[in-house]
Amino acid sequence: MRVRTTAAVASAAALTLLTGCGAADMTKQASPFANARGAKTVTLSVQSWVGAQANVAVAQYLLEHELGYRVDTVQVDEVPAWDALSQGRVDAILEDWGHPEQEQRYVEDKGTIAAGGDLGVTGHIGWFVPTYFAKKHPDVTDWKNLDKYADLLRTAESGGKGQLLDGSPSYVTNDKALVKNLDLDYQVVFAGSEAAQITQIKQFAKEEKPFLSYWYTPQWLFEKVPMTEVKLPPYKEGCDADPEKVDCAYPVTPLQKYLNADFAKKGGRAADLLKRFKWTTEDQNQVSLMIAEQKMRPEEAAKKWVDSHESVWKAWLS
Amino acid sequence: MATLTASTQKTAPPGFLTHPAVRKLLALAIAAAILVPLAVTQWGGATWPSALTVDVSEPLGRASDWIIDNRDSHPLFLYFFGHVSNVVVLAVRAVYLALLAVGWAGVTAIGALVAWRVAGVRLALGTAVAFLACGLLGMWVPTMQTLALMVVAVLASVVVGALLGLAAGLSDRMDRVLRPVLDTMQVLPAFAYLLPVVLVFGIGVPAAVLATVVYAAPPMARLTSLGLRGADKEVLEAVESLGTTARQRLLTARVPLARKELLLGVNQTIMMALSMAVIASVIGAGGLGDRVYQALASVDVGAALAAGIPIVLLAVVLDRVTGAAGEQHDGEPGRSPLTWLYALGAAAAVAVAGRLAGFLDWPDGWEVNIAEPVNRAVDWMTAHLYSGVPVVGGTADWAAHFTSWVLNPLRDGLQWLPWWSVLLAVAALAWLIGTWRTALTAVLAMAAIGVLGVWTPSLDTLSQVLAAVAVTLVIGFATGIAAARSDRFERLLRPVLDVFQTMPQFVYLIPVVALFGVGRAPAVAAAVVYALPAVVRITTQGLRQVDPAALESARSLGATSGQQLRQVQLPLARPALLLAVNQGVVLVLAVVIIGGLVGGGALGYQVVFGLAQGDLASGLVAGAAIVCLGLMLDRVTQPTARRTRKGA
Numbered sequence: 001m002r003v004r005t006t007a008a009v010a011s012a013a014a015l016t017l018l019t020g021c022g023a024a025d026m027t028k029q030a031s032p033f034a035n036a037r038g039a040k041t042v043t044l045s046v047q048s049w050v051g052a053q054a055n056v057a058v059a060q061y062l063l064e065h066e067l068g069y070r071v072d073t074v075q076v077d078e079v080p081a082w083d084a085l086s087q088g089r090v091d092a093i094l095e096d097w098g099h100p101e102q103e104q105r106y107v108e109d110k111g112t113i114a115a116g117g118d119l120g121v122t123g124h125i126g127w128f129v130p131t132y133f134a135k136k137h138p139d140v141t142d143w144k145n146l147d148k149y150a151d152l153l154r155t156a157e158s159g160g161k162g163q164l165l166d167g168s169p170s171y172v173t174n175d176k177a178l179v180k181n182l183d184l185d186y187q188v189v190f191a192g193s194e195a196a197q198i199t200q201i202k203q204f205a206k207e208e209k210p211f212l213s214y215w216y217t218p219q220w221l222f223e224k225v226p227m228t229e230v231k232l233p234p235y236k237e238g239c240d241a242d243p244e245k246v247d248c249a250y251p252v253t254p255l256q257k258y259l260n261a262d263f264a265k266k267g268g269r270a271a272d273l274l275k276r277f278k279w280t281t282e283d284q285n286q287v288s289l290m291i292a293e294q295k296m297r298p299e300e301a302a303k304k305w306v307d308s309h310e311s312v313w314k315a316w317l318s
Numbered sequence: 319m320a321t322l323t324a325s326t327q328k329t330a331p332p333g334f335l336t337h338p339a340v341r342k343l344l345a346l347a348i349a350a351a352i353l354v355p356l357a358v359t360q361w362g363g364a365t366w367p368s369a370l371t372v373d374v375s376e377p378l379g380r381a382s383d384w385i386i387d388n389r390d391s392h393p394l395f396l397y398f399f400g401h402v403s404n405v406v407v408l409a410v411r412a413v414y415l416a417l418l419a420v421g422w423a424g425v426t427a428i429g430a431l432v433a434w435r436v437a438g439v440r441l442a443l444g445t446a447v448a449f450l451a452c453g454l455l456g457m458w459v460p461t462m463q464t465l466a467l468m469v470v471a472v473l474a475s476v477v478v479g480a481l482l483g484l485a486a487g488l489s490d491r492m493d494r495v496l497r498p499v500l501d502t503m504q505v506l507p508a509f510a511y512l513l514p515v516v517l518v519f520g521i522g523v524p525a526a527v528l529a530t531v532v533y534a535a536p537p538m539a540r541l542t543s544l545g546l547r548g549a550d551k552e553v554l555e556a557v558e559s560l561g562t563t564a565r566q567r568l569l570t571a572r573v574p575l576a577r578k579e580l581l582l583g584v585n586q587t588i589m590m591a592l593s594m595a596v597i598a599s600v601i602g603a604g605g606l607g608d609r610v611y612q613a614l615a616s617v618d619v620g621a622a623l624a625a626g627i628p629i630v631l632l633a634v635v636l637d638r639v640t641g642a643a644g645e646q647h648d649g650e651p652g653r654s655p656l657t658w659l660y661a662l663g664a665a666a667a668v669a670v671a672g673r674l675a676g677f678l679d680w681p682d683g684w685e686v687n688i689a690e691p692v693n694r695a696v697d698w699m700t701a702h703l704y705s706g707v708p709v710v711g712g713t714a715d716w717a718a719h720f721t722s723w724v725l726n727p728l729r730d731g732l733q734w735l736p737w738w739s740v741l742l743a744v745a746a747l748a749w750l751i752g753t754w755r756t757a758l759t760a761v762l763a764m765a766a767i768g769v770l771g772v773w774t775p776s777l778d779t780l781s782q783v784l785a786a787v788a789v790t791l792v793i794g795f796a797t798g799i800a801a802a803r804s805d806r807f808e809r810l811l812r813p814v815l816d817v818f819q820t821m822p823q824f825v826y827l828i829p830v831v832a833l834f835g836v837g838r839a840p841a842v843a844a845a846v847v848y849a850l851p852a853v854v855r856i857t858t859q860g861l862r863q864v865d866p867a868a869l870e871s872a873r874s875l876g877a878t879s880g881q882q883l884r885q886v887q888l889p890l891a892r893p894a895l896l897l898a899v900n901q902g903v904v905l906v907l908a909v910v911i912i913g914g915l916v917g918g919g920a921l922g923y924q925v926v927f928g929l930a931q932g933d934l935a936s937g938l939v940a941g942a943a944i945v946c947l948g949l950m951l952d953r954v955t956q957p958t959a960r961r962t963r964k965g966a
Binding site: 191 | 386387411414463516520521522523602604608611612614618690693700714718721722726831835836837838914915916917918919923926927929930931932933
């Protein structure tokens with residue numbers, strides 16, 4: 001018994017010695033892999049969709065080649081990324097699709113996250129059917145007629161109902177509530193990831209099969225598989241306030257950047273660059289297409305874009 | 319069954335009621351006859367009655383909010399968790415910087431020399447090749463990140479495990495308390511460990527390391543305790559008669575005698591830590607696992623493979639080297655410390671030379687891009703094998719058929735069954751195979767799932783587990799029988815099984831997504847592949863250990879080889895077969911849960927969803943349900959034999 005207590009006391013003492021006495025701040029938790037060997041490191045959160053990868057690839061390329069930083073990227077889902085950002089495990093999120101609850105908590109209340117301005121791209125989420133299907137059945141583009149086509153849209157995973165294909169569970173989505181509140185004969189099927197969803201959509205398109213999918217603009221896939229939006233009941237301010245009772249379309253969102261508050265203040269030229277980073281939908285799509293369709297490595301795609309758009313990014317550096 | 323009937327004939331009075339299985343069933347039937355009508359009149363319907371559920375998601379959600387709001391001010395976090403977190407970060411960072419400072423040439427040389435001293439020239443070469451391959455694949459930095467995390471996690475696990483094991487090995491009371499806990503932890507899927515640590519530490523390396531320690535320490539504790547308890551009584555008595563104190567006895571006799579178990583424990587801990595360190599990428603562990611995770615999210619099979627190969631190489635090398643360390647020291651006395659000195663000197667020389675020559679970072683030009691050719695191959699496969707192949711149909715067609723002909727009916731069937739009949743079936747199965755204790759635990763675990771309010775998704779997961787186990791057992795038993803009957807086949811099979819058994823669960827998700835797309839079918843396929851090696855191995859061993867005399871006498875009676883197999887070997891190997899079923903079920907569950915990442919749905923999806931949306935409440939409930947499901951499945955398939963053997 002005595003041996004064990006001595007050991008416990010000793011280890012506790014060692015722990016205190018190691019950490020220095022006093023409080024440890026859980027809000028300042030840099031990644032152990034950051035700033036290795038004196039290099040200045042920026043850690044960027046990269047989300048799973050290709051548009052976000054394009055943002056990060058270009059920012060990373062400029063930070064590394066123009067400003068001499070080392071860039072670590074971490075894949076974190078959208079909501080946990082906010083928490084990681086507030087703790088300083090991540091320095092910046094470059095594309096946020098609107099998380100009012102988190103914004104209130106971290107930006108307004110705690111002040112651990114600073115707004116980083118517009119990305120310059122406007123996003124919109126909606127339900128889409130392939131254009132070849134919409135041409136054959138023009139009335140499918142109104143949600144009121146969706147039930148008529150439920151039979152056509154049935155799959156093995158959706159059971160007896162029509163399938164509404166969703167992507168990653170981490171994306172902003174009200175689809176389950178929408179299906180319930182609009183009383184539709186549909187089942188929401190999560191593909192598990194956006195890439196899986198894209199694979200599925202391409203398989204459908206190859207055989208010209210009909211499908212109904214959660215999708216969003218800007219998105220490079222529209223170039224490959226033209227899709228038409230299904231009109232949902234129009235969006236009104238506040239109609240999506242209660243996630244259980246949503247019965248309207250998704251809003252149009254100007255995508256935002258967010259920086260860790262400390263990083264925003266002390267991040268030097270890297271923070272300045274990320275604050276000024278602003279490009280257009282076409283720019284983003286161009287890089288996304290190179291990554292996703294031509295299967296280029298993100299850094300190569302970024303280099304190609306950077307080489308041909310000097311005037312755009314020069315403004316971010318000054 | 320043959321053995322059972324034989325035994326009744328021996329004890330004899332023809333009384334059908336004395337048969338233990340019948341007695342158990344009868345008792346159960348009586349209990350059911352009383353309880354079921356009560357339950358049905360009170361709470362009818364097929365799914366778990368809502369009156370009997372407890373909504374824990376609200377308090378859990380409040381707890382999670384409280385933690386986020388108070389993490390920077392509450393003393394519990396400031397003075398305890400904050401320090402824990404900082405220590406972990408500091409330690410991982412120190413190891414990482416050390417690895418980077420030694421450089422790739424140094425790390426490779428040190429690895430190879432250690433492997434040479436411990437395990438011989440062949441493994442040394444293998445180690446060097448493995449490290450170089452990691453670099454060639456362009457994964458040097460992620461490999462070092464994973465290695466740094468692993469070193470810290472393994473050290474912590476070994477220390478914690480050894481202390482617990484020491485306690486359990488020396489004190490009977492501690493042993494009684496710890497054993498059921500450790501037994502249970504052994505069967506839980508890795509995924510269930512992630513959420514609680516995220517709740518406290520947030521996403522990141524500290525959470526990943528702690529989850530790994532919790533997952534990897536139990537085998538060390540078990541084996542330490544086993545080694546201490548298994549020490550030769552006569553040796554101990556001899557030592558005691560020399561008038562030694564208890565501490566001297568422990569240090570000079572019991573611990574050295576348990577060395578083999580201790581080293582086996584270290585080996586097991588390393589393997590489990592590696593497997594967990596990779597899964598923990600879901601909660602921000604970084605390193606190789608993160609690369610696999612990123613690649614899986616974009617179904618970039620080539621990139622996933624480029625990150626997966628180093629994981630497999632690390633696993634195989636670490637397993638072989640630590641395994642060799644355990645075996646080699648057994649017989650011969652330790653080699654002279656002088657050669658160790660030489661080896662270390664040589665390693666240091668290479669490291670310094672590498673540093674001076676500027677061989678620190680892996681040179682950019684030396685990378686081989688395997689992602690592109692692999693992706694081309696996968697594209698070709700999906701284009702040609704995916705669907706519409708004449709006669710056999712494509713892989714996607716198989717997946718769709720498997721989903722609609724096996725998985726859907728099974729799921730719907732299970733969900734259609736009234737809840738009390740599910741409980742009854744669980745009780746009957748568990749009692750027939752085990753004891754009334756295991757049956758009770760199984761039923762309580764299943765009921766807990768209902769109380770938590772996740773009855774329906776749990777049955778969905780259960781249906782996937784059952785389908786995967788069925789496929790695994792059919793293939794596994796067939797392969798096992800073949801391997802037991804043909805030496806040549808077994809020799810061919812062994813290296814394959816070795817490699818498959820050391821691979822972390824995560825890696826299996828990559829090829830199945832390429833072949834079967836997304837959904838429940840690929841999750842099941844990954845589970846089958848993961849569980850097969852263990853089932854094959856246990857079956858083969860069980861069949862081979864059948865008493866040769868029994869076989870000989872059967873042969874002399876003129877039994878054909880098929881008759882020998884059916885009437886002698888299989889019945890006599892029954893305990894081994896049951897153990898294979900048990901292991902198969904536990905392993906399958908672990909992977910079916912991870913299948914949530916590739917569209918497996920149900921409980922695994924809820925955990926992923928909880929992590930992805932930061933909605934820890936729903937994730938934790940699903941995690942608890944997974945724990946209960948694992949407990950139930952283990953107890954239902956737990957043969958009585960395993961108990962007694964372990965107790966011995």
